[in-house]
Amino acid sequence: MNAVEMKxxxxxxxxxxxxxxxxxxxxxxxxxxxxxIGPSGSGKSTLLNMLGALDIPDSGSINVAGQDLxxxxxxxxxxxxxxxxxxxxxxxxxxxxxxENIEIPMFTQKLSSKEMRAKxxxxxxxxSLRDKADIMPNKLSGGERQRVAIARxxxxxxxxxxxxxxxxxxxxxxxxxxxxxxxxxxEDKNVTLIIVTHDMDVAKLADRVIEVLDGEIISAGDxxxxxxxxxx
Ligand SMILES: Nc1ncnc2c1ncn2[C@@H]1O[C@H](COP(=O)(O)OP(=O)(O)OP(=O)(O)O)[C@@H](O)[C@H]1O
Ligand SMILES: [Mg+2]
Numbered sequence: 001m002n003a004v005e006m007k008x009x010x011x012x013x014x015x016x017x018x019x020x021x022x023x024x025x026x027x028x029x030x031x032x033x034x035x036x037i038g039p040s041g042s043g044k045s046t047l048l049n050m051l052g053a054l055d056i057p058d059s060g061s062i063n064v065a066g067q068d069l070x071x072x073x074x075x076x077x078x079x080x081x082x083x084x085x086x087x088x089x090x091x092x093x094x095x096x097x098x099x100e101n102i103e104i105p106m107f108t109q110k111l112s113s114k115e116m117r118a119k120x121x122x123x124x125x126x127x128s129l130r131d132k133a134d135i136m137p138n139k140l141s142g143g144e145r146q147r148v149a150i151a152r153x154x155x156x157x158x159x160x161x162x163x164x165x166x167x168x169x170x171x172x173x174x175x176x177x178x179x180x181x182x183x184x185x186x187e188d189k190n191v192t193l194i195i196v197t198h199d200m201d202v203a204k205l206a207d208r209v210i211e212v213l214d215g216e217i218i219s220a221g222d223x224x225x226x227x228x229x230x231x232x
């Protein structure tokens with residue numbers, strides 16, 4: 001089974017004036033690690049939001065982890081069980097503590113509150129923020145918030161991780177550590193890892209680099225575009 005199958009996906013904003021995605025065809029295999037690169041405004045975040053069922057396309061089909069996102073009536077469940085989303089903007093919940101933020105995705109699992117807390121603290125430890133567990137997110141630096149967001153994305157043991165500039169606001173040492181953690185998960189648990197990045201050094205770590213320009217995939221890092229041209 002493929003982790004992702006997008007066929008002829010279009011998305012526009014502002015009554016069609018902004019064409020964010022212009023006919024995206026993309027297949028990503030289960031357990032693959034791909035990076036998505038492209039200039040600012042090219043449609044990378046829009047693409048990722050579609051995969052996480054946070055936004056719906058104007059047309060085209062999207063299948064993620066075996067679910068047809070156009071017809072599925074259980075998108076909340078799908079997101080909670082399958083997806084770990086690391087946003088470009090962190091979206092931590094401001095009025096609950098750091099450790100409680102990480103526990104949120106665990107509510108769909110059958111864990112006691114003690115087990116949830118232990119798991120959340122372990123995840124915080126992995127991003128070197130164990131000592132910040134009880135404070136509020138607005139007291140953290142941008143990089144620290146990003147690390148909390150990463151810990152939260154891993155809390156539901158997702159089969160697919162969607163990461164939008166996960167290391168954008170981090171220094172190089174923390175950035176390498178976070179990347180290593182994501183890549184370890186991909187390697188050890190066959191998690192499909194999809195990372196949007198501006199950083200070519202990060203992009204090159206992936207099995208495949210997908211290049212987006214003006215809402216189109218101009219290179220998929222394999223021969224899929226060549227094949228599709230032969231088909232027509
Ligand atoms: N909610 C929205 N409403 C209106 N326009 C939007 C919205 N979201 C994105 N856009 C527009 O769609 C286009 C693609 O945006 P997107 O956020 O996908 O770019 P990006 O490749 O992620 O850029 P960056 O590298 O700066 O994060 C841009 O022109 C952007 O202004
Ligand atoms: Mg973006």
